Amino acid sequence: MSRANSLPNSARLGNHAVEGYLDKTERADMRAAAAKKIEELFDILQIDHQNDHNTRDTPARVAKMFVEELLHGRYNPPPKITEFDNATSYDQLIVTGPIDVRSTCAHHLMPIYGVAFIGVLPSPEGKIIGLSKYDRIIQHFAARLQIQEELVKQIEQHIVETTNPRGLAVRISAVHMCKTHRGVRASHASRMVNSSFYGEFATNASYKAEFIQECTSLERY
Ligand SMILES: [Zn+2]
Numbered sequence: 001m002s003r004a005n006s007l008p009n010s011a012r013l014g015n016h017a018v019e020g021y022l023d024k025t026e027r028a029d030m031r032a033a034a035a036k037k038i039e040e041l042f043d044i045l046q047i048d049h050q051n052d053h054n055t056r057d058t059p060a061r062v063a064k065m066f067v068e069e070l071l072h073g074r075y076n077p078p079p080k081i082t083e084f085d086n087a088t089s090y091d092q093l094i095v096t097g098p099i100d101v102r103s104t105c106a107h108h109l110m111p112i113y114g115v116a117f118i119g120v121l122p123s124p125e126g127k128i129i130g131l132s133k134y135d136r137i138i139q140h141f142a143a144r145l146q147i148q149e150e151l152v153k154q155i156e157q158h159i160v161e162t163t164n165p166r167g168l169a170v171r172i173s174a175v176h177m178c179k180t181h182r183g184v185r186a187s188h189a190s191r192m193v194n195s196s197f198y199g200e201f202a203t204n205a206s207y208k209a210e211f212i213q214e215c216t217s218l219e220r221y
Helices: 024-044 057-070 131-142 148-163 205-220
Strands: 083-085 093-105 111-121 128-130 169-175 192-199
Touching: 024 057, 083 169, 093 169, 093 205, 111 131, 111 148, 128 131, 128 148, 131 148, 131 169, 148 169, 148 192, 192 205
Parallel strands: none
Antiparallel strands: 083 128, 093 111, 111 169, 169 192
């Protein structure tokens, strides 16, 4: 049985990591196999990638892009984050953003791009992480085939598990190119906004309102 077939189903979902991740050699094998299949796709689409000076290297280039960039967050572990004890027991709202989000839609393989905001209510006995780490966590989960609703949830779960806050809010506002570049060809101003609230954000309406207000003012700059 091949390695791929022996993996549990959840690890095969486009926005889940593969079990055990892949090392450099395994990723190189995957790239070579994917490039061959993209060559086949070009053959079917009647694109002469062998003689067309523009597309000669495209199958290999696209395979590399998928394995090493667009799906990086499936084959590599989440970024290492340094956690600090909340020594001063800081317990007030922290909001960070806008953080650039670049992902790929699971339905059409088209880009999703926009911004994210994170709101944290630290707990005195929990952990604090450096601000730039939120960017890295978002980049990690965005580098999978995503739908925005699940991306927000995955980011939330990871931060909750690693830092144990009293409350966490994650908000993404993004353009989906499957809507602007094809289909209805919507305006690039057309975005999707969604949020996820955990802990005291979910139970306390005033924290929720304060977070949304901070996001709105941060987005204006
Ligand atoms: Zn789509």
